[in-house]
Amino acid sequence: MADFEIFDTLSSTQDLGLARVKAGRSGSGWILAKEQTKGIGRHGKSWVGTKGNFMASRWEIMEVDIRQVPQLSFVVALAIYEMLRPLIPDTDQAMRIKWPNDVLHRGRKLCGIIVQTEAVDKPGHLGVVIGIGINMRAAPILEGYLTVALKEISPEAKNLDAVALLHKLNGHLDGVLDLWRNKDFSDIAKAWLKRAYGRDRLVTVTQEDMSVSGRITGLDEFGGLQIESDDRVHTVTGGDISYGDLI
Known part of the structure; x- marks a missing residue:
């Protein structure tokens, strides 16, 4: 059972998640911020932490080969895709996963994912922190990207807050992580390709x-x-x- 830590304001859920694994915390956990002031995106870019959006990081000291860590972006994206399916009426037609780590609705960015690692003392293990940002209430203006908010495309999402969405995502991610651990990655890759942006x-x-x-x-x-x-x-x-x- 994952731990849940909910903060009204936090500089970065990723930074705190990395601190948790550096400290050798056992098990796994989620850190969610209702507002984020110094969020981290890929390649060191900042992540806009608008209040009302979903900003969370999942941490775990995980038994994993460093070469397999990039697989987790696709595992997480598939979990998010399936979690959103009941909320978005046209999921199969409109939702796509862009390589390597964005979830799009009709070509507009809805969600971003970042995976970071930290060396730990336990042999064969790494500290893994997965950051997830979903535009729930507001779509930020990003240079070179079209964006969309969940509330614009899902009537049901208007009644959801970030904490409720976190509990939904936790269940889906646990399920897909179990598949990833117990099956060949090719199965995950096939599922991703069916939903891949640009495959046509x-x-x-x-x-x-x-x-x-x-x-x-x-x-x-x-x-x-x-x-x-x-x-x-x-x-x-x-x-x-x-x-x-x-x-």
Whole structure:
């Protein structure tokens, strides 16, 4: 059973989650802030912590190989997708998961995910902190991104607060984590591909001086994006991704 810590205001749920695993706390836990002043996004970017939105981090000292940690972004995204299914009437038509870590509704960012690790003394284990931000009440203005709030697309969400959503997400995430621990990652990868943003489009990934264009065919065992181009499958682990015409 996960611990739940709820704060009215916090600088960063990620920072506190990392402090929990550094301290060697056993079990797992959630830290939720109703308002966040110094949230952390990917690549060191700030996360806008608007009051009324969902800002939480799940921490655990986890038995995991460091190479498998990127898989957790897809595990969490699938749990969020399924948690939102009863709330969003057009989930299958409109909801997509963008590689590697965003959940979109009709191409607009609804949710972001960050996974961070911390070395611990226990052999074969890592401290893992998963940060999740969901635009519940307000969609922030982000350069280069269209955004949307849950209340705009879900009549039921108007009656939910972040704490209620946390309890829903906790159950879904526990279930998908159990699948991840007990089954091959290829099963998770197949489930992700069915919901992947851009799988019906030509995509281009640019990394430094290299560029690959083609169609998304899946994920490798470490969460790298597989793109088929000129009868070859390329695996990319990072870079800027853009989406072109329908295939």
